[in-house]
Amino acid sequence: MPRPAPSNTDSTDRDRRSRSIRYGGLVLLVAAGALRLAAAGGDLAIDEIWSWWLVKNAIGRLAEVASVRLDNNHIFNTVVIYALGPDVPGIWYRIPGVIASTATVWLGSRIAARRDPIAAGSTACFLIAGSYLMILYGTEARGYTYLVLFACLSWLCLLRAEAAGRRSDAIAFAASASLGFLAHLTFVYCYAGFMIWTACKYRSPRFRTLLAAHVLPIATAVSLYLFFIRGMEIGGGRKTTPLSGIVSTLSLIAGGPVSGDLAPIAALGAAVLIAWGLIRLWKQDRPLATCYGTIIVLVPSAVLVSTGHSLVYPRYFLVPIAFALLVISDLIAGWWRSGRTGQLASLAVCGVYLVANGGWTVRLLDHGRGDYSRAIAWIASQAQDRDQTVGSDHDFRNGMILDYYAPRLGASRLHYVDQEDVPRHGTDWMILHDFDGDAARPRAISDGYGNLYHLRGTFRHQSLTGFNWWLYRRACTLNNP
Numbered sequence: 001m002p003r004p005a006p007s008n009t010d011s012t013d014r015d016r017r018s019r020s021i022r023y024g025g026l027v028l029l030v031a032a033g034a035l036r037l038a039a040a041g042g043d044l045a046i047d048e049i050w051s052w053w054l055v056k057n058a059i060g061r062l063a064e065v066a067s068v069r070l071d072n073n074h075i076f077n078t079v080v081i082y083a084l085g086p087d088v089p090g091i092w093y094r095i096p097g098v099i100a101s102t103a104t105v106w107l108g109s110r111i112a113a114r115r116d117p118i119a120a121g122s123t124a125c126f127l128i129a130g131s132y133l134m135i136l137y138g139t140e141a142r143g144y145t146y147l148v149l150f151a152c153l154s155w156l157c158l159l160r161a162e163a164a165g166r167r168s169d170a171i172a173f174a175a176s177a178s179l180g181f182l183a184h185l186t187f188v189y190c191y192a193g194f195m196i197w198t199a200c201k202y203r204s205p206r207f208r209t210l211l212a213a214h215v216l217p218i219a220t221a222v223s224l225y226l227f228f229i230r231g232m233e234i235g236g237g238r239k240t241t242p243l244s245g246i247v248s249t250l251s252l253i254a255g256g257p258v259s260g261d262l263a264p265i266a267a268l269g270a271a272v273l274i275a276w277g278l279i280r281l282w283k284q285d286r287p288l289a290t291c292y293g294t295i296i297v298l299v300p301s302a303v304l305v306s307t308g309h310s311l312v313y314p315r316y317f318l319v320p321i322a323f324a325l326l327v328i329s330d331l332i333a334g335w336w337r338s339g340r341t342g343q344l345a346s347l348a349v350c351g352v353y354l355v356a357n358g359g360w361t362v363r364l365l366d367h368g369r370g371d372y373s374r375a376i377a378w379i380a381s382q383a384q385d386r387d388q389t390v391g392s393d394h395d396f397r398n399g400m401i402l403d404y405y406a407p408r409l410g411a412s413r414l415h416y417v418d419q420e421d422v423p424r425h426g427t428d429w430m431i432l433h434d435f436d437g438d439a440a441r442p443r444a445i446s447d448g449y450g451n452l453y454h455l456r457g458t459f460r461h462q463s464l465t466g467f468n469w470w471l472y473r474r475a476c477t478l479n480n481p
Contacts, residue, residue, distance in 0.1 A: 025109065025125055032129035033102040039361070040094040040139040042368025045465040046397050047072055048093065048141040049404045050235075054078060056086040066224075069232045074143025076183040081141065093141035100149040101138025105129045107152035108322065112329050114159060119333035126350060127325045132360035133252055134322070136463060137315055140369075143184040144318050150180035151190045151319045158194055161213060165206040170213035177217035181224055189303075189319045191217060193295035200287035237311045238435060242304045245312025252314050253321055255356025258436070258464070266356075273349075274324050277331035292327055296320045314464065367462035373405045375459040375469050379429055380411035382456075382473075387413045391427035391447075395419055397467070398431045426451030430472040436461075441470045451475070 044052070050072050058068050065078050080096050108128040113121030128134055137144040157173035160166065177194070180187035198210045240248075247267045248258045256266025274296060282289040300320050304312065314321075332349060335342035379388065392398035399416045406414050417427050430453045432441055443455050453472035460468045 025122060028122075028125050028129055029102065029106055032105045032125075033098070035129075035361070036098045036101050036135055036139050039135050039364055040091055040098050043370050043372045043466075044090045044093070044404070045140065045369040045463075046401060046467075047465065048090075049400055051078060051081055051141060052086065052093065052404070053400060055081045066228050069228060069230075071232055071234050074146075074184050075228075076146050076179060077141060077143040090141075094139055097141060097145035098139055100145045101134065104134070104138065104145075104149045104152050104322070107149070107156055108326060108329075111152060111156050111159070112326055112333075115330055116333045116337075119336045120330050123332045123336075123346075123350070124326055124329035127329050127353065128322070130354050130357050130361075131253075131321075131325065132255060132357040132364070133314060133318065135361055136364060136465065137318055140465065144315055146183035147180060147187055148318050148322050150176050150183055151187060151322060154180055155190065155194065158198070158210070158213070162201055162204060162206050162210060165209060167209065170209050174213045174216040177214075178220040181217065181220050185224070185229065186316055186319055188221070189299045189317075190295050190323065191221070192299045193291040193323075196294050197287050197291035200290060234311075237313070239310045240312045241310075242312050245314070245316075249314040249317050249321070252360075252464075253324065255353060255358075255360060270324075273328050273331060277327035280331055280334060281327065292323050295323045296327070363462035367460060368466070369463045370401075370461040370466035370469070371459035372401045372469065373409060375431075375457065375471060376402060376405050376411055376414065377409050378457060379471065380406075380409065380414055383413050385413070387415060388429060389415050389417050389427040390429045390431060391417050391419065391422050392431035392433070393419075394433060398433055398469075402431075422447065422449075424449050426453075426474050428474055430474070432470040432472065433467045434470070435467050444475075445472055 051074070054068055054070070054073055055078060059065055059078070059082065062079065062082055065073070065075055065082065068078075077097075081093055084092055105125055105128045109121045109125035112124035134148070138148070139145070154173050154176040157169050157176055161169035161173055177187075177191060180191070195214065198207075198214065201207055201210060204210070244259070247263055250267035250270040251257060251263040254266040254270040256270075257263050278289055278293050278296070281292065297320075300317060332346045336346045379390065382388075390402060392402075395416075395418045399418065402414065402416045406412065417423075426447050426449060430445065430447065432445070434441065441455065441458075445453050445455075447453070452475040454475055455470060456473045457471040458468065459471070
């Protein structure tokens with residue numbers, strides 16, 4: 001008995017469902033872009049100002065960009081700042097990153113959609129769009145937003161090159177991967193995975209094309225090592241341990257706290273989902289699972305063990321985080337296709353993820369990466385047409401921020417004094433800075449000469465890349481500003 005032909009009604013339903021998914025994805029992409037644009041507001045963080053300072057004071061010509069061997073010199077981002085110039089409003093340095101971060105959301109959905117056009121693609125779009133870490137570092141004038149963009153673009157081009165054998169895709173991969181190394185050196189995490197995946201495709205008829213596509217990125221990496229990485233100066237920061245850095249990173253993937261009792265619980269939840277997704281992927285596509293496992297686990301672990309670095313921050317793992325979200329999206333998509341129980345589990349995980357990451361994002365939108373410009377404007381308002389001297393507990397961080405914002409706020413009467421140049425009678429103001437989790441500052445302090453200062457204002461932040469300012473005024477000027 002012949003099978004009945006599909007009805008026009010079934011075809012119409014499929015078309016309607018396909019259009020709804022496309023429109024839904026477009027709405028989510030627009031929302032992701034709007035959210036990132038909002039998160040790009042507020043004061044620049046110290047590392048962003050440092051990048052601006054390099055362009056203004058240390059790099060005279062574009063050809064000299066790589067001559068500054070400093071880990072805060074993210075070459076691609078430095079070129080962007082150089083192109084914009086040193087005198088534009090701070091948010092303009094972030095706008096290209098906002099565009100790059102929004103494009104990353106779309107690229108992530110396209111990568112996931114190659115395995116499942118509907119469930120996995122939609123889930124990846126949702127997870128990357130709502131990730132606090134992707135929003136935070138995707139809206140800063142640093143190399144991290146371009147790093148993740150080129151990691152995803154390179155991977156998509158490499159997959160397309162293997163599937164269709166088009167030279168244009170191979171060339172696009174070569175160019176994108178080379179730019180990835182220029183965006184940030186942690187691009188090596190994903191590139192190692194790409195090379196292993198390519199090696200696994202040795203039986204593919206496109207294997208020679210894939211190999212040829214790696215020539216330019218490898219040449220770029222070697223050149224960076226010879227002329228940029230060797231002799232590089234590493235900037236300071238709060239010391240951590242590899243374990244605390246890993247726990248913080250995994251916890252933040254799930255939207256959990258950086259530290260505290262809940263951080264290991266959130267980290268364990270994220271680790272279970274990633275491991276579950278990798279095991280499931282191994283059963284379906286071993287080359288792909290090997291590639292993702294290399295990016296997420298093997299290479300980061302090898303780097304931590306070999307370097308023994310004491311500065312382990314979540315931002316150094318953004319590439320593994322992005323690919324971990326792809327693994328989790330594929331896992332959740334599998335749950336969704338499995339039936340009602342799986343769909344309920346998918347909704348529960350996505351709901352918890354949205355609320356937890358959304359809490360971090362709301363705080364970022366509310367407080368930003370610091371309240372430095374408002375603090376400087378407030379100090380200037382207390383000066384009453386008198387020159388005021390300002391000291392602090394960290395010349396580089398606080399002095400650079402003051403030097404950046406004071407001219408822009410018309411606070412020309414504020415003069416920063418380095419710690420070694422503080423006179424015996426002290427400075428008019430003293431700035432102390434600290435990070436979340438540090439003990440609260442006292443109501444009064446004294447300097448090395450015994451001058452007494454009283455706390456007059458506190459300006460806080462709510463992100464991973466800023467710090468709090470505590471403003472103290474010298475006692476002898478309290479009644480005679």
